Each structure stands twice: as C-alpha cells, then as structure tokens.
Amino acid sequence: MPELPEVETMLRGIRTACEGHILQSLQFLPCTRKPITINPDRNAFARLSGHQLDRLERLGKRLLMHFDCDLTMIVEPRMTGLMLVADPPTTEHLRIQMKFRTSQADCTTVLFWDRRGLGTVSLLVPAELQALRDRLGPDALTITTDSLRAALRKTRRAVKPALLDQQLVAGVGNLYASEILHLAGISPRRRCHRLLRREVVQVADATREILSIAVRYEGSTLNDGTYRNALNQDGGYQNHHRVYNREGQLCPTCQQTVIKRIVQTQRSTFFCPGCQH
C-alpha cells in the first residue's frame, strides 16, 4: 500500500521518462474490473496532449504532474496503484497509458496499473491544487518538531491513528506509523495532547529517519507482492521492518519483549510493550 516512500520511489522511477517531455497521448485503457475514479471525467484529460510535463512533485501520498498549461494531473495510488515504466505485473489491471515524446524519433511510455481499482486520477486547475495543499498537513519526510507539535496539538486522539490523518501530517500510512512510533519509543496508545515536548521531538526525528531510510530501500513490498517500483521490481524495506507484521517476534530494540498486535480504529498496530511508553 503505497505510502510516502513508495510514492517517492514511483516519482523517481518515472522521472527521466516524462519530466520535461511533451505528452503525446494519454489513453484510459478498457478494463473489465472496477474502474478507477477519474475527476472530473476522462474527456478532460484530452487537454493535456501536446503539452510539456514541466515537473513532477510528491504531495504526501499523491503524485503530481505539473503541465505547462497550468493543469496538474494528480495520481492517488491508494491501495494497489503503481506508476510504471516497465511491463506491468498483469495486463488485465492496466488503467492508463501515457506516451511522451523524448526526441524527434523516440518516445517513452508511463503506465498506471491498479489491481483493486481504488486509485484516483484527477485534473486540477491552480485554485483546486491550492485547496488540496491547504487541507494537507506538512510533509512527513521533512517534518519539523514545531510543525508536528502544532499538528498534534489539534487533537486528543491516540498518536498512532492521528499520524494517519493526512490533514495533520501528509504521507504516513498504517505501516510506517508503527515503525515510526517504535523507533521513537512512544506507545501508539498515547494521547497526542499529552505528549511531552521531548517526546514530540522523538516522534518528529523518527518520522524523518524511518521514511528517508525507507525511500533509500525503495519502499516495502509485502507478501501480497502488490507494491513494485517503476521497473516492476520489489522494494527492499520489508526486510528492515522493526515491528510491522512481526507479532510474536522478539523486539529488535530491547530483545526482551515480544511484539504485540492491537487494533486501533479498525487498523492493525504493531508495537513493543516493553520499550514503547
């Protein structure tokens, strides 16, 4: 499930194939499965053809493609969406094909593949893009203690569900929330408004640390094998998970306590009761 590191990896993986190039064609492929959501509708995307993709940007878990016509195409992979420059895992879940002209004679292809079809693509005008930026919290990869403190002060929820709220912090999902709190040594059940300043420092530091390392390893490919990088290869961070999906195993930090799984707001949380307080 693409979170910040996986989306960042997608961006880096497709960059040379599309950034700075003219979009030759964008095609929504026929698919018998549940269709992805397309905003406002597929016809609107015809306006992009012939325009240059000036710049790629990641905004939380979203991938932004800024075109020279002031339109931004936003891809939300959600659970199983992938951006690819190589052959997709299956042909049947292929959703979008974009061709870019890279020279007089050559072109590259960028694909959007989504097995479960929960993904979304949208075309936004500048005012809509600004509205989206305004409702997201600061980006988790570079979050500062002060901005995290300001965000967590807005809620009395337990810290782990709060980290999943994109309006508070943008980019953290269910997997990395557990990893971050384990490195920080903070219990997922702690209430945000009761965290001490030094504890918020620990969470902010752990957030940047975990996510930047996960980016270095090109994200996490779980057992279902759904997430792949742009070349359709496995990520590597699943081999470095501290607690996620490791219920019953010994905590890698204290080597004393067994990792526990609990459910918070309908989502699995993994933590070490021995060293997270």
Add this chain to the structure above:
DNA sequence: CATATGTCCTGAGAGC
C-alpha cells in the same frame, strides 16, 4: 466540531 465507522475492491492465505 471532533472522532468513529462504513465503503469501495482483489487475491493471498487460513481453515475445513
């Protein structure tokens, strides 16, 4: 307003 719950979906894995 702040939080919690329900919803979409596919396929891996469990259990019988």
Add this chain to the structure above:
DNA sequence: TGCTCTCAGGACATAT
C-alpha cells in the same frame, strides 16, 4: 485437493 471465508488499508462519505 478445492472450496469458502477473512483480511489487508488508502481516502472519503456518513454516523455518532
């Protein structure tokens, strides 16, 4: 072996 069932969790709509 082969069937049915549960579960995984992104973001948003709806409920409390």
